[in-house]
Amino acid sequence: MAPVATPFFFYLLSGIMLIGGILVITRKNPVHSALALIVTLLAQASIYLMLYAPFVAGVQIILYAGGIMVLFLFVIMLVSIDRSVKERQFNSQWIVGMIAATALGGLFIAVFMKGKNIFPEHALPVIENDNTQKVATMLYGQYMFAFEIASLLLLVAIIGAVVMAKKRI
Amino acid sequence: MIGQIVRYIQSYLHSDLTPGAAGNMFWALVYIMLVFVGLSVAVIAMNWLERKILAHMQVRLGPMRVGPHGLLQPIADAIKLLLKEDIMPAEADGLIFWVAPFVVVLAAFTVFVVVPFGPTHAITDMNIGILFMLGVSSLSVLGIVMAGWASNSHYPLIGALRSSAQMVSYEVAMGLAVVSAILMTSLNADGTGTLSMIGIVQAQQAQHEWFIFKFFPLGLLAFFIFAVAMVAETNRAPFDLAEAESELTAGFHTEYSGFRWSLFFLAEYSAMIAVSSIAVTLWLGGWLRPFPNLLSNSTWDRVFSLFPGITFLFFAAICFYNTARMPKHPLFRIQTVGLAGFGIVLGLIGLILFIPEVSIRVQDIFWFAAKVAGFMYMYIWYRGTFPRYRFDQLMQMGWKVLLPMGLGVLVLTASVALLQEKLWHP
Numbered sequence: 001m002a003p004v005a006t007p008f009f010f011y012l013l014s015g016i017m018l019i020g021g022i023l024v025i026t027r028k029n030p031v032h033s034a035l036a037l038i039v040t041l042l043a044q045a046s047i048y049l050m051l052y053a054p055f056v057a058g059v060q061i062i063l064y065a066g067g068i069m070v071l072f073l074f075v076i077m078l079v080s081i082d083r084s085v086k087e088r089q090f091n092s093q094w095i096v097g098m099i100a101a102t103a104l105g106g107l108f109i110a111v112f113m114k115g116k117n118i119f120p121e122h123a124l125p126v127i128e129n130d131n132t133q134k135v136a137t138m139l140y141g142q143y144m145f146a147f148e149i150a151s152l153l154l155l156v157a158i159i160g161a162v163v164m165a166k167k168r169i
Numbered sequence: 170m171i172g173q174i175v176r177y178i179q180s181y182l183h184s185d186l187t188p189g190a191a192g193n194m195f196w197a198l199v200y201i202m203l204v205f206v207g208l209s210v211a212v213i214a215m216n217w218l219e220r221k222i223l224a225h226m227q228v229r230l231g232p233m234r235v236g237p238h239g240l241l242q243p244i245a246d247a248i249k250l251l252l253k254e255d256i257m258p259a260e261a262d263g264l265i266f267w268v269a270p271f272v273v274v275l276a277a278f279t280v281f282v283v284v285p286f287g288p289t290h291a292i293t294d295m296n297i298g299i300l301f302m303l304g305v306s307s308l309s310v311l312g313i314v315m316a317g318w319a320s321n322s323h324y325p326l327i328g329a330l331r332s333s334a335q336m337v338s339y340e341v342a343m344g345l346a347v348v349s350a351i352l353m354t355s356l357n358a359d360g361t362g363t364l365s366m367i368g369i370v371q372a373q374q375a376q377h378e379w380f381i382f383k384f385f386p387l388g389l390l391a392f393f394i395f396a397v398a399m400v401a402e403t404n405r406a407p408f409d410l411a412e413a414e415s416e417l418t419a420g421f422h423t424e425y426s427g428f429r430w431s432l433f434f435l436a437e438y439s440a441m442i443a444v445s446s447i448a449v450t451l452w453l454g455g456w457l458r459p460f461p462n463l464l465s466n467s468t469w470d471r472v473f474s475l476f477p478g479i480t481f482l483f484f485a486a487i488c489f490y491n492t493a494r495m496p497k498h499p500l501f502r503i504q505t506v507g508l509a510g511f512g513i514v515l516g517l518i519g520l521i522l523f524i525p526e527v528s529i530r531v532q533d534i535f536w537f538a539a540k541v542a543g544f545m546y547m548y549i550w551y552r553g554t555f556p557r558y559r560f561d562q563l564m565q566m567g568w569k570v571l572l573p574m575g576l577g578v579l580v581l582t583a584s585v586a587l588l589q590e591k592l593w594h595p
Contacts, residue, residue: 031318035265038311058297061304065311066340069333072314076330131296133361 009050016043030075038068055132187367189282189293200292204281212438213243219549226553237491237508253427258320261424265319270425270432272312277436280305280443285366287456287533298366299347302447303340306402309440310336313404313411313421316433320424328420331560332411335401338567343398345575346391349582350451353380353388356586370455377462381452384585390578392452394571396547399444401567403437405548407555408563445544446537453540456533474528477535481519488512 020040027033041064048057111118139147181193188196217232217240224231232239257266283298285291295301310333317329354372355362363369373379381392401408412420422433449455458473489512495505522528522535558566 029262031262031265035315054295054297055300058300058304062300062307065304065307066337069310069314069337072311072318073330073333076318076326130361132300132364 269316342571485516
């Protein structure tokens with residue numbers, strides 16, 4: 001089967017992602033920001049698909065569709081849109097932002113210029129056909145402990161939410 | 170050049186892969202077109218059937234005027250919808266209002282990329298098939314909320330919020346039921362399951378059992394959870410609170426009219442077909458014919474391959490019977506001739522389906538479609554029978570009944586599978 005992971009798709013998807021990301025922070029209407037965010041995340045899922053990681057892509061779509069849904073509801077219920085459209089964005093920390101952006105940009109350029117040794121010489125073998133099975137054996141075999149710790153963290157969050165929401169337990 | 174193209178087209182004909190998996194662009198496009206046309210026809214047929222069956226359940230006649238027994242009513246409706254004025258509320262959020270119906274339709278149609286109508290009759294087979302279906306169909310709720318919010322009106326907003334709360338809560342129970350079915354696919358020699366839709370059906374074939382009967386009653390319970398959750402997921406009666414007409418006019422699509430409204434309609438029905446095909450694939454053996462093992466010799470194969478043709482001949486016979494019953498008034502002449510012509514077309518299709526080469530190729534599709542049609546009838550039946558749930562009852566059902574049940578079924582399925590492996594196949 002001919003590979004679909006052509007540079008054209010990569011540039012297209014990253015372009016969509018960048019535009020979406022910029023829209024997320026520049027739109028004044030928070031609902032528009034949330035929608036731009038889902039576009040960004042879907043483009044990211046497609047990039048995972050291009051990297052022959054279909055399971056990660058599928059999970060990304062499922063989780064973020066639900067996640068953005070909840071974000072959307074928060075926006076509708078908690079934010080007064082009429083006011084926030086007129087409001088000036090208050091958190092304008094130019095200096096810190098500049099420093100962070102320069103540091104990140106510098107890192108990218110450094111890796112691009114002399115990062116040849118970091119990456120493997122040859123392309124890794126593609127394991128698209130049993131990607132899910134490979135992820136499962138990794139997750140429940142080699143990284144079992146980390147997986148359980150992560151789920152414990154989520155459990156703590158759930159219990160915390162219940163404790164905070166309920167008046168009497 | 171032309172020879173090359175012809176060879177490229179022919180190269181797929183002897184393949185036993187889906188066109189997507191074989192990487193054949195031409196046949197993939199053909200299949201996409203076929204699925205799209207088939208779905209649209211199915212939605213039109215569903216529209217007529219729903220009104221007709223509901224009417225008969227309530228001792229009415231239903232559509233009778235346009236065409237014999239109202240057969241052309243959906244077409245008349247479609248023309249009416251396309252010609253209607255397309256209204257956008259002045260205070261609506263233009264872009265989102267415009268995009269929302271397309272999001273819903275895209276999500277509803279994209280899932281059919283992985284639906285297996287037969288071992289080779291699917292657009293493509295993905296390693297993450299079922300995950301893809303669940304993920305993409307959960308995007309449609311975004312479209313619904315977008316529509317409700319962008320209308321900038323009270324009823325649509327309440328409808329959209331209800332719909333989102335409902336979908337988020339029933340997705341959990343649904344996911345648990347699906348996981349317990351996927352767990353059953355891993356009960357083979359090498360112990361690896363699969364998420365691929367075709368793989369799931371093949372696992373049922375290999376285990377000589379539909380998953381609904383596996384580990385009785387665990388498979389049946391999981392199926393029941395899914396069957397309830399899928400009705401809630403598609404916003405249909407008795408869980409149609411998002412469009413409860415007595416409280417919210419039409420729910421999230423109150424402000425939509427004409428073509429855009431018909432897109433929502435199309436998306437709702439194709440989403441119903443999509444979730445029914447998930448249920449058929451996971452629990453009812455997908456494209457497998459009934460009793461593939463019990464009645465498995467070649468005579469029974471032959472007998473079961475006659476079913477598609479017999480079904481179409483039966484439909485043709487109904488048409489002819491009603492042609493004979495048509496009023497003999499001259500005004501009814503065109504209708505009578507039309508109905509007879511429709512009967513002849515159906516009969517010819519039935520006769521073509523008796524050719525062994527054809528029936529072997531298409532009987533998978535027939536059995537799949539027949540099972541899905543059963544689900545569609547159930548949808549109409551629910552709507553005709555059950556009163557609408559109140560919202561707190563709905564939430565109680567989702568979180569306090571289906572979710573614990575789903576968890577229990579999942580744990581029990583896993584334990585029984587483990588026991589079976591340890592005790593019977595050491």
